[in-house]
Amino acid sequence: MVLIKKPEQRDLFPGALEMMILRTLKRQPLHGYALAQHIKRTSNDLLQIEEGSLYPALQRLLKAELVRAEWGVSSTNRRVRIYELTKGGAKHLQREVSSFERMLEGITRVLAPGGS
Amino acid sequence: MNWLKQLFLRRRLYDDLDKEIALHLEERIEELVASGMSLKEAISAARREFGSVELVKENARETWGWRWLEDLLGDLRFGVRMLRRNPGFAAIVVLTLALGIGANTTIFSVVSAFLLRKPPVRDPDRVMIVSSVDPAKDTYAPDRAPVSPLDYLDWRAQSAAFENMGAANLDDFTISGRGAPQRAAGARVSAEFFRVLGVNPLFGRVILPEENRSGNDRVVVLSEELWKERFGNDRQVLGQSIKINGNRYKIVGIMPSTFQLWDFHAQLWIPLAFSPDDLLPSARSRRFLRVFARLKPGIDERHATAEMQTVAQRIAETHKDTNQGWGASVASLQLYGIADSGAKTATLFLSAAVGFVLLIACTNLASLMLARTSAREREFSVRSTLGAGRFRLVRQLLTECLLLSMAGAGLGILGAFWGVRALRSQFSWNEDALAMGRELSVDSHVLVFTLVVSVCAGIFFGLAPAIQIARREPGGALKEVSRGTTAGRERHRFQRMLVAGQLALSLFLLVGAAIFVDNFLEEIRASAGFNSHNLLTTSVSLRGLEYLQPQRQRQFFEDVLKRLQGLPGVQSAALTTDLPFNFPGSARFTIEGHPVAKPEEQPFSGYFAVSPGYFATTQIPLLRGREFASSDTADAPPVVIVNEEFAKHFLGTEDPLGRHIHLVWHKQDQWSEIVGVVGNVREFLSQPAPRPELFVPYTANPSGFTRLLVRTRTKPESFSDSLRAAVWAVDPDQAVIEMRTMERVIADSATGDDLMADLMSGFALLALVMAGVGLFGLLSYLVGQRKKEMGIRLALGAQPGQVLRLVIRNGMALVGAGVGVGFLASLALPKLVAAAFDGMRFNSAWILISAPVTVILVGVAACYVPAKRATRVDPMVALRYE
DSSP states (O other), X not given: OEEESSTTSOOOOTTHHHHHHHHHHHHOOXXXXXXXXXXXXXXXXXXXXXXXXXXXXXXXXXXXXXXXXXXEEOTTSOEEEEEEEOHHHHHHHHHHHHHHHHHHHHHHHHHSTTOO | OHHHHHHHTHHHHHHHHHHHHHHHHHHHHHXXXXXXXXXXXXXXXXXXXXXXXXHXXXXXXXXXXXXXXXXXXXXXXXXXXXXXXXXXXXXXXXXXXXHHXXXXXXXXXHHHHHHSOOOSSSSGGGEEEEXXXXXXXXXXXXXXXXXXXXXXXXXXXXXXXXXXXXXXXXXXXXXXXXXXXEEEEEEEEOTHHHHXXXXXXXXXXXXXXXXXXXXXXXXXXXXXXXXHHHHTTOGGGTTOEEEETTEEEEEEEEEOTTOOBTTBOOSEEXXXXXXXXXXXXXXXXXXXXXXXXXXXXXXXXXXXXXXXXXXXXXXXHHTXXXXXXXXXXXXXXXXXXXXXXXXXXXXXXXXXXXXXHHHHHHHHHHHHXXXXXXXXXXXXXXXXXXXXXXXXXXXXXXXXXXXXXXXXXXXXXXXXXXXXXXXXXXXXXSHHHHHHHHHXXXXXXXXXXXXXXXXXXXXXXXXXXXXXXXXXXXXXXXXXXXXXSSOXXXXXXXXXXXXXXXXXXXXXXXXXXXXXXXXXXXXXXXXXXXXXTTEEEEEEEOOSGGGGSHHHHHHHHHHHHHHXXXXXXXXXXEEESSOTTSXXXXXXXXXXXXXXXXXXXXXXXXXXXXXXXXXXXXXXXXXXXXXXXXXXXXXXXXXXXEEHHHIIIIITTSOOTTOEEEETTSOTXXXXXXEEEEOOOOSSTTXXXXXXXXXEXXXXXXXXXXXXXXXXXXXXXXXXXXXXXXXXXXXXXXXXXXXXXXXXXXHHTTTTHHHHHXXXXXXXXXXXXXXXXXXXXXXXXXXXHTHHHHHHHHHTTOOHHHHHHXXXXXXXXXXXXXXXXXXXXXTTHHHHHHHHSTTOOOOOTHHHHHHHXXXXXXXXXXXXXXXXXXXXXXXXXXXXXX
């Protein structure tokens, strides 16, 4: 459940959280907690993510085989389950991002001042 | 199959998730503590940030799409637990279902095998049997009489409705030459016979048209069974020869074992060749052929019947001497054997009985399920108050019903297979029954139908109350149950009606079954007119040219009798051409002083040629005059002995001794003197009245086919080898067949009546037990519901006896209602049965008393256990119960 910080703002569209997870994992494999912290941080806490909601999303990605998970040891020497992007995940991310960009562009044009 | 792999790995996936979430929280807490928060604060902060752990887990799991399955497994586990907590209930439901399904499938498998069976020929619907119609309506099946050769040839020439017409003459043959001599049913058939039926041999060929001529007819087609039995699968058998009735026949083909016709069993087929005698005009009155015909396309049975009637009428007009009044009938091969036979009615009755049993089984299920669901009303109320969805509750119940239904159905299927196997061995009263028994198998359509009906019944009756509960206000039932001490009488009206109805049905069945059993026992018990104990019989049919001479026949049997009489263990031995209880033959005669104008007006009676000592051996009482003596030979003055009925019927008050009768085949002036009168003997079961019978001395009227009768001093079965040996000592080439005790002969002549009586009483018992179980179930439930009330009563000083009486009174009210209704319905049964079955009588009023008493006793027994349980309620436990 991705909640936007200001109550007057609406929910993110479905799939947004997954897209962010994939994007983050593209940079480097991470475990759940680190992933949550990273998304929080990079969004400048603009998007407050209820940390728990990350897990159902990760399960969905696991099921679709866009990510894979493996038990390992983190830099702080604790047992963690590290998620990694699969080839399919990378492709999927690319497709999603480009379609998202096109959508964003469309929205921006419509919203642009002076536009007819 | 990725999902399948995932499914099996799901426990690990879930474990990973749980661990992962725990670690996540741990890491967060550590971090928060590191940033200076107290542990307590850190824990709650971490939790807050994370959100509901359980919800996250559930959402995550749902991703995998197994929720439905997990719910189902949960339901199943819960269901099994609930059932195990109440094993009596589960056992009764499962057994009820199993019995209902098993019994129904078994019986309807028989019914379908019997009534819906298709003969193994090409397009069976098009194959007809064309028969003569005997104007004398008092013979057995007058509309299905055999056909004479000339009539058959005329029918062939004059009818246009049939593609082809063939004839068969069924007979028994003695096979010898290879291995022990053996008798086999067979047929002389025209070449068209196989063509009409459209059947092909396993290998070799069938009979050719040119072989239907005397002198050219020494070929034989064997059945697969006979071939395997005598030649052991040897394919080189074609062209070899086999001895039939002493003559060599060349084997030309083998018919597959699948080719066997109802009523026309044959192990071998040889060509039908008419002799010149068969084609004399007077031979039209010798009717011995069965005529098979295949309808032309587009022509139906009715059309063919109309045409054949015209043809037969024309023949009757041109050949008045032999065919006056004779007609023709057409019946499909399939219906031929079963049309208007008592067996059809019997099967329908059985079906009705078994239908009743199924009905009782279903009502039992209904009442048990209703009882159970209402007993759990509180549980469901609690669950629905705690937020369980209506659908979820109904699904839980559905799962339990399915669980029970499946268990019952599984057992029922096993029961059906077992039942059919058990019945198979009971079909033994004649060749057709044996064949039917062999082919009897569980009918899959029937099985599926019964399964669907009973499983649906289980589900319906399990769900109906559940839906009702689910529809109610969540709190309502909770309040009602906790407030109520006595379950409302109103709420159980439906169940009470069901149980009373069951009792009524089972009483009805019981009376019906009792009428069948009573009739059957009556038949068996009724005096046969002779002593059937320790009497062994066998048939010998002399084959071979040398035995065509009467002296040789006589000599042979006299030798055999002499041998037998000399054996230790033999009290006496005799021979006869026919046995009682074996549909004896008859003869026409004229009585001295009572001349008739036309031959067909001559009286006729049962006819036996018996050896001296026959009456002593059978212990048929000699009432007047003398027995036959060995001096009563063909050269001596002819004598006859008649039975009491003969004397009464034909001679009235005249003294029979010394009167004379003239037998049709005797010379014009050869009159036989009546020298003795013997007691009446029954000729078949359910014979309404004794038939006139006359006996001639075998010594003067030898024949090649006789039956030996031996009265043994010990068990007759153990004597069969000695009897066989005695015959073979005289001539090892003669087949000894149909070795049976006289009691067996009588039982066999019942043609399934005993099976019918057994089955009917089996179903009646089943119904009674099930009704008892239904009553037991309902009362147990009611007692369970009133535990608190019983506890209070006992605590307030009620005597256990009073409580016992209270419960029993409650149950007996139902029994009374059921028995009352059932009794009234049963009053119609005697008439119903008498109308449906010839010769079935209602002759014991005791049935109408003993059957209700039986039901009442079962009712008392069913009440007693729950009642006793009610008296054992511990007041403290009962009060604490709610």
